[in-house]
Amino acid sequence: MAAVPVSVRRTGGLSYGRVLLYAAMLLVGILSVLPFVWALLTSLKIERQVYAFPPQILPDPATLYNYGRAVDHGLLLALFNSSFISLATVGLTLAAGSLAAYPLARLRFRGSQIALFLIIAPMMIPGLVNLVPTYIVMAKLGLLDSYQGLILIYWVHSLPLSIWILRGFFQTLPGELEDAAAVDGASRPRILWSIILPLSQPALAAVALLVFLNSWNEFVIASIMTSSAVMRTAQVFLYLNMTDVGVNWGEMMASGLAINLPVLALFLLLQRRFIAGLTAGSLRA
Amino acid sequence: MTNPPAVVAAAWRPRISYLTAQKIWGVLFVLPVLLLFLGFRLYPMLRAVEISFQRYDLLSEPRWIGLDNYIFIFTNERVLNSFRVTALFIVGQTVPLVLIALVLAIILFSLPRFRRIFELTFYFPVVMTTVVAALIWLTLFYPRGLLDQLVAPWFPQGVPWLTSPVLALPSVIAVDIWKSTGYYMIILLAGLLAIPNEYLEAASIDGAGSWARVRHILLPLLRPQLVFVVIIALINTVQAFDSFYVLTRGGPADATRILPIEIYLRAFQLLEMGRAAAVSMVLFAILVVLSLLQFRLFRVEDS
Numbered sequence: 252m253a254a255v256p257v258s259v260r261r262t263g264g265l266s267y268g269r270v271l272l273y274a275a276m277l278l279v280g281i282l283s284v285l286p287f288v289w290a291l292l293t294s295l296k297i298e299r300q301v302y303a304f305p306p307q308i309l310p311d312p313a314t315l316y317n318y319g320r321a322v323d324h325g326l327l328l329a330l331f332n333s334s335f336i337s338l339a340t341v342g343l344t345l346a347a348g349s350l351a352a353y354p355l356a357r358l359r360f361r362g363s364q365i366a367l368f369l370i371i372a373p374m375m376i377p378g379l380v381n382l383v384p385t386y387i388v389m390a391k392l393g394l395l396d397s398y399q400g401l402i403l404i405y406w407v408h409s410l411p412l413s414i415w416i417l418r419g420f421f422q423t424l425p426g427e428l429e430d431a432a433a434v435d436g437a438s439r440p441r442i443l444w445s446i447i448l449p450l451s452q453p454a455l456a457a458v459a460l461l462v463f464l465n466s467w468n469e470f471v472i473a474s475i476m477t478s479s480a481v482m483r484t485a486q487v488f489l490y491l492n493m494t495d496v497g498v499n500w501g502e503m504m505a506s507g508l509a510i511n512l513p514v515l516a517l518f519l520l521l522q523r524r525f526i527a528g529l530t531a532g533s534l535r536a
Numbered sequence: 537m538t539n540p541p542a543v544v545a546a547a548w549r550p551r552i553s554y555l556t557a558q559k560i561w562g563v564l565f566v567l568p569v570l571l572l573f574l575g576f577r578l579y580p581m582l583r584a585v586e587i588s589f590q591r592y593d594l595l596s597e598p599r600w601i602g603l604d605n606y607i608f609i610f611t612n613e614r615v616l617n618s619f620r621v622t623a624l625f626i627v628g629q630t631v632p633l634v635l636i637a638l639v640l641a642i643i644l645f646s647l648p649r650f651r652r653i654f655e656l657t658f659y660f661p662v663v664m665t666t667v668v669a670a671l672i673w674l675t676l677f678y679p680r681g682l683l684d685q686l687v688a689p690w691f692p693q694g695v696p697w698l699t700s701p702v703l704a705l706p707s708v709i710a711v712d713i714w715k716s717t718g719y720y721m722i723i724l725l726a727g728l729l730a731i732p733n734e735y736l737e738a739a740s741i742d743g744a745g746s747w748a749r750v751r752h753i754l755l756p757l758l759r760p761q762l763v764f765v766v767i768i769a770l771i772n773t774v775q776a777f778d779s780f781y782v783l784t785r786g787g788p789a790d791a792t793r794i795l796p797i798e799i800y801l802r803a804f805q806l807l808e809m810g811r812a813a814a815v816s817m818v819l820f821a822i823l824v825v826l827s828l829l830q831f832r833l834f835r836v837e838d839s
Contacts, residue, residue: 269647272643272646272647273647273650275643276640276643276644276647276650276654279640279654279658280653280654280657280658282714283657283658283660283661283714283718284657284660286661286669286672286673286676286714287660287661287664287672289672289676289682290668290672290675293675304680304685305685305688306681306682306685347568347569347572348569350565350566350568350569351565351566351568351569351570353565354561354562354563354565354566355566358558358559358561358562359558359562360558360559360562360563361559362563363562363566366566366570369570369573370566370569370570370573373573373577373578379775379777379796379799379816379819380581380584380816380817380819380820380823381577381580381581381584381816382799382800382803382812382816383584383587383799383803383809383812383813383816384579384580384581384583384584384587384813385576385580386803386804387580387583387587387594387809388576388579388580388583390594403576404576406572407572407573407576407577410569410572410573414569438557438561439557439558439561439565440561443565467665468665468666468667470666470667470777470778470781471777471778471781471800475800475804486665486667489667489668489671490667490671490781490782493671500675503671503675504671504672504675507665507667507668507671507672508668510665510668511664511665511668514663514664514665515663515664518659518660518663522656523652525663526655526659526722
């Protein structure tokens with residue numbers, strides 16, 4: 252620690268300590284990516300090579316066989332289920348979320364503070380604590396093992412943080428436009444739809460990303476809510492294939508990478524905005 | 537269009553109906569979300585409280601048994617063990633996690649060149665789905681897997697990463713730290729980059745060494761972000777589930793049976809809904825305390 256050269260925005264010469272630090276950072280970087288690379292290599296190997304000891308690094312021969320097997324076992328349906336559930340959750344959350352966030356950011360009405368508290372407080376009730384009663388309620392409603400059931404739960408779970416982020420963003424918008432529109436006789440729904448939402452695209456995009464990822468990655472609730480094979484989300488499919496079928500690691504890695512692909516693609520595409528979107532709820536800068 | 541009633545209405549509208557309309561729309565906009573929460577957040581929560589005083593196995597009718605569930609979870613050796621494992625896990629995870637994130641953030645802060653690439657690379661595991669990441673690590677930990685191969689010169693028989701009660705928890709912690717450090721590092725780095733450059737320059741001119749600058753300038757100014765990161769890390773740690781479920785499912789010999797795993801297995805394997813709900817209540821109490829701290833921080837940031 253003593254050698255940390257804390258010089259800000261000074262790209263000066265390369266000292267001995269600096270080289271060391273770069274080497275350390277390089278090592279951490281390699282450690283961060285290595286398991287992923289290993290998974291990629293494993294997914295391209297034939298079964299005999301996957302379990303070879305000592306482990307063989309490069310696939311020889313390289314084959315897409317494992318990906319074909321994963322598809323045979325139902326990978327595509329699982330991906331469809333997850334996509335459908337996640338996208339539906341995003342749509343519903345954006346609709347109900349911006350609707351609720353707007354009056355909480357702008358309009359003064361009796362009970363608005365209580366409403367705000369009631370909406371934000373559930374952030375403190377994590378899904379795990381509600382696992383047992385949620386299951387029972389869903390069973391009573393006949394929503395176990397259905398798209399509607401999972402979408403409903405994810406929707407309810409993603410609303411508090413989404414409303415919090417959207418409300419924060421709405422408050423930063425200048426109020427003059429709305430006032431002018433209101434004087435011209437525009438109704439509140441019209442103001443929200445034609446003025447606020449178009450201006451809020453960055454916040455809406457951040458919320459959409461956050462909600463999509465949370466729904467896509469969710470595992471516990473999906474695993475207790477789904478029982479039939481055709482309803483499995485991608486995460487459940489991946490886990491159950493390992494325990495039920497006892498698939499080989501090559502196929503497991505192939506499925507895993509395919510399931511991770513949408514998330515990875517979004518990350519590489521958006522990069523910094525992706526990180527900003529994910530930390531939006533915590534930083535609110 | 538000049539008949540009197542219309543004129544009167546036009547003259548009336550702006551003042552009275554503007555405010556009432558605002559109220560009505562406000563309530564209408566918030567109503568769907570409120571109903572949704574009452575039905576699917578508050579009601580289940582109340583049901584959980586109710587079930588925690590009942591014996592309920594999903595199959596037969598629930599039966600009121602008073603405080604029996606709570607007495608059980610505070611006297612049963614297995615549940616008590618879960619509390620101990622959870623405490624161990626929280627401390628064993630949060631402390632190194634925050635320290636590593638802090639060290640990485642400070643180092644990256646001092647290395648402007650290539651910072652972006654490092655940031656993105658360190659963030660990479662955060663992006664990976666926990667189940668996928670845990671499965672990859674499961675294959676790495678496997679007997680005669682890649683990790684055993686790496687330590688072969690010192691441990692020719694291999695290391696029981698996940699099968700030894702002593703090593704299992706540290707192994708899962710290692711995976712969780714690998715998975716989530718980048719997230720906390722980004723928050724801390726953002727905090728460091730927001731510190732005005734003049735402070736550091738002034739300290740340099742006064743002859744402060746590297747360590748002195750970290751100790752007396754960066755760390756005190758980073759305090760809000762540090763407190764925040766610690767609390768978020770605690771909340772996330774208390775709720776950790778996926779990696780444990782995939783890697784060890786609470787084993788071996790309950791060495792990694794943290795409270796969320798305890799709740800899950802008790803409810804959906806043993807069908808002891810009442811006892812699981814009682815454990816949930818305790819977990820909930822822990823989280824409320826942590827979340828209230830977080831809420832206060834939000835409020836401080838807000839003002």
